[in-house]
Amino acid sequence: MKGLYRVMPPIAPDYGGACEVLYELGGLVLIHDASGCTVNYVHFDEPRFGEMPSNVFCSGLTEIEAVMGDDEIVIGKAVKAAEMLKPAFIAFIGSSVPMVVGTDFKGIARLCEDRTGVPCFGFDTNGLRYYTDGASKAMLAVIKRFCEKREAETEEKNDAINLLGLIPMNYGTLAETAKVKALFKNVRSSLGFDTVLSDVRKMAGASKNVVVSAAGLASAEYMKKEYGIPYEVGVPYTREFFEGSEVCDAFALDKKDRILVIGEGVDASSLAGAIGGAASLDMFSKYPGATYRTSDEAEIAEIGQGFDVIIADPGLKELFKQKTFLSRPTVSVSGGIDPNKKF
Amino acid sequence: MISDNNGGLPRYCHPFHGGWDVARMALNIPESKILFVCPASCARIISLNALNYGYKDRIYVLSITEEDIVAGDYEEKTVQAALEVLATEEVRPRALIIYVSCIDAMLGNDHAFQTKRIMERYPDVNCFVLRMCPITRYSSDLPLVALQYDMYSALPEATVPKEKIVAFIGSNLPLSDDNELVRIIKENGYTPLHIGQSSSYDDFLKVRASALNICYMPFAKKACDMLKARYGTDYVPIALKHDTDYIDSAITMLCEKLSVPLPDLKKLREEALKELSEAAAICDKEVVIDTTATLFPDELRRLLDTAGFRTGRIYKDSAGAMEPDVDSGHITMPGKREYDTVDHDKISIGLVSGCFEKAEKQVPLFYDNGHWGYDELRFIARTIKERLLDVSGATEGIGPECLRHSNDSRSKPRRAPRCGATEEI
Missing domain, CATH: 3.40.50.1980 (Nitrogenase molybdenum iron protein domain)
Incomplete structure (x- = not known):
């Protein structure tokens, strides 16, 4: 049955993606929920939470507040917290209950900005879409708000690039995220990871954007149109990059066309291309460059039947019991947990 | 702390909630x-x-x-x-x-x-x-209250003859056999029943036949009231608290309900307090406490003070919903949260306090941990001693120990922290 998950853990949601992008930028991030959504994010979707403090909080939404549609409460909390924390911006992040009652996040952000003078964002994320969607919205909003156009006009030609879509959820660990970044030279900004707000302001001065996950596609299009910055899509993976991991074995296999890489669209397609002739399946974003696009467990299992070797997050392993399975953990699926290690 | 319980501020959510969802x-x-x-x-x-x-x-x-x-x-x-x-x-x-x-x-x-x-x-x-x-969570129908109520409401209604069973309602883990409650129940011919201990659904059905229920958590009271109304099963509220007078009165209440002899409470109390005092004697650190370890942190602090420990700040979060102690003024988080330093003068009971106080040592105690009463006090003494004598991880300089543990005492570390920045909150 479509939508029924027996094996796969549900994928990281859009509000988590939005929070990931904003995590290092010095803002106050307020997830508008009762607490479950925030705990979900800080526990499983944000590998930096235990290492790098950030002002990510929960609005503590209650049933009566939701029913009465009393947005003044969340605005009041944000205003009071902003007085204490002096954030660079305030972001209101939506979840499923505010969606049902039709919360106007952009309106809330406008009211809060009027009151505090601090730049505010409102994201109508709802927990029903995937992390790439939320990350895409947050990335685009931050660039629109903070990227300074004069950088594009005044800066001379250079080799600097921006990485768009580089967020830890795409990968298994923070170390792997850093390793992907290290594949590129002269990176001016990698919004979402290892980038602060002052880097964002200078993004328009770069000569090229590189989109490393579908979360960066909308921003790349915007910056092309607004600043005339061209973009490329893909990650230049090599066999050496995966040295020491199971994925490395795939490069030595003969029948490459019997390999299916499952994951985030741009990333999976890049890996499939690096292996040479492998197919890719995008679980999150309907990225057109992927061979297949679905997040439905039954469909993923069915597509996988046509291949001998599967490269995917270990959370999918049980779907492919008869296949050779090469594990590529991602925070967005198994949340940093090794499903094969039972406590 | 940035909390929603008072002051109209956003809520800080700690990632670890005990492994029990x-x-x-x-x-x-x-x-x-x-x-x-x-x-x-x-x-x-x-x-x-x-x-x-x-x-x-x-x-x-x-x-x-x-x-x-x-x-x-x-x-x-x-x-x-x-x-x-x-x-x-x-x-x-x-x-x-x-x-x-x-x-x-x-x-x-x-x-x-x-x-x-x-x-x-x-x-x-x-x-x-x-x-x-x-x-x-702030309504009268709290999630955990509703959960216990709905779970036991799902028992198919039937008239069942009573058996010599005492059922524990509201706890996640069965109590250890060393526990005074379990010993009293078993030594007097009753069978302690905790549904999590069984592999048979029939034992869930047996809750209907129990002679007495123990309402082990405050949030199970509504479920116990319902079981009493439907099946006529009386219950005794016995919470996991650390006040010795409370422990004595709870044991006495259980014995009276079962009409069985009372154990030597004085001896049990002295033995437990002696072990705690021994632990206090070797504890050269300030003890910080939070509500992941106990729903009644002030009681625990008073006990530790009496035993000779040097106690510090208490961190309360969701305790407001659980009829908690409210006498402490120490309910605010400090202004700074640091991940790259360790305070060698602190030992925490609970994860949140350990994290915010940068405690070098963390006692893996959870508010529902399979111990109760004097058995619980001995368990705390033993665990503090073990943590104090265990030097592993204490000198690595990679951050507070709490971030390496889930607060489910039976789980293992999930991920290791790295040095980070300092955050003003």
């Missing part, structure tokens, strides 16, 4: 499986906890889409998904729990209609609905 609690019902019907995001934490602790094969998720909500057809999809789960299970579960989340509370679905259709097809399966609705 609502699904794991409900799965204490033997031979049960769960079908979550909710946005995928709501079921994510449940599924990942299940992966982490090894019960993923008992959980299914029906992911709701925006189309489902607008069209209103996910009531029917829920029935179809449940029927598919039951049709394809190799060993059919005795209970199928349909778990819904906050969004369902807002949409108002007809669950009776759904479970009726499912049980018409599979009459040997008890199908019922539980709610995972943190949005109700």
Whole structure:
């Protein structure tokens, strides 16, 4: 049955993606929920939470507040917290209950900005879409708000690039995220990871954007149109990059066309291309460059039947019991947990 | 602390909540499986906890889409998904729990209609609905209150003869055999019953036959009231508290209800306090406490003070919902949260306090840990001693120990922290 998950853990949601992008930028991030959504994010979707403090909080939404549609409460909390924390911006992040009652996040952000003078964002994320969607919205909003156009006009030609879509959820660990970044030279900004707000302001001065996950596609299009910055899509993976991991074995296999890489669209397609002739399946974003696009467990299992070797997050392993399975953990699926290690 | 309980501030959510989510609690019902019907995001934490602790094969998720909500057809999809789960299970579960989340509370679905259709097809399966609705956490229908109530309401109503059973209601873990309550129950010919201890659904049904229930957590009172009304089972409220007078009175109350002799309370108390004093004698650190370790942190602090420990700040979070101690003024988080330093003068009981105080040592105590009474006091003394004598990890300089542990005392570290920055909060 479509939508029924027996094996796969549900994928990281859009509000988590939005929070990931904003995590290092010095803002106050307020997830508008009762607490479950925030705990979900800080526990499983944000590998930096235990290492790098950030002002990510929960609005503590209650049933009566939701029913009465009393947005003044969340605005009041944000205003009071902003007085204490002096954030660079305030972001209101939506979840499923505010969606049902039709919360106007952009309106809330406008009211809060009027009151505090601090730049505010409102994201109508709802927990029903995937992390790439939320990350895409947050990335685009931050660039629109903070990227300074004069950088594009005044800066001379250079080799600097921006990485768009580089967020830890795409990968298994923070170390792997850093390793992907290290594949590129002269990176001016990698919004979402290892980038602060002052880097964002200078993004328009770069000569090229590189989109490393579908979360960066909308921003790349915007910056092309607004600043005339061209973009490329893909990650230049090599066999050496995966040295020491199971994925490395795939490069030595003969029948490459019997390999299916499952994951985030741009990333999976890049890996499939690096292996040479492998197919890719995008679980999150309907990225057109992927061979297949679905997040439905039954469909993923069915597509996988046509291949001998599967490269995917270990959370999918049980779907492919008869296949050779090469594990590529991602925070967005198994949340940093090794499903094969039972406590 | 940035908290919502008072002062109208946003709420800080600590990532570790003890490894016991609502699904794991409900799965204490033997031979049960769960079908979550909710946005995928709501079921994510449940599924990942299940992966982490090894019960993923008992959980299914029906992911709701925006189309489902607008069209209103996910009531029917829920029935179809449940029927598919039951049709394809190799060993059919005795209970199928349909778990819904906050969004369902807002949409108002007809669950009776759904479970009726499912049980018409599979009459040997008890199908019922539980709610995972943190949005109700400040209402009269608290999530954990509702969970306990709904779990035991799902017992098929029947007239059952009483047996010499004493059932524990509200705890996640069965109490250890060293425990005074268990010893009293067993030594006097009764059988202690904790549904999580059994592998048979029939033992869940036996709750109806129990002679006495022990209401082990404050949030189980509503369930105990219901069991009393339906099956005539009296109950005694016995919470996991650290006040010795309370412990004595609780044991006395149990013995009176069962009409059995009282153990030597004075001896039990002296032995436990002696062990605590011994631990205090070797403890050269300030003890900080929070509500992940106990629902009644002020009681624990008073006990430790009496035993000779040097106690410090108390961190309270959700305790407000649990009839907690409220006499402490020490309820605020410090202004700084640092991950790259360790305070060698601190030992924490609880994860949140350990994290915020940068405590070098953390005592893995959870507010529901399988101990109670003087057994609990001896357990605390023993655990503090073990932690003080264990030097591993103390000198690595990579951050507070709490970030390397889930606060489920039976779990293992999930990920190691790295040095980080300092945050003003």
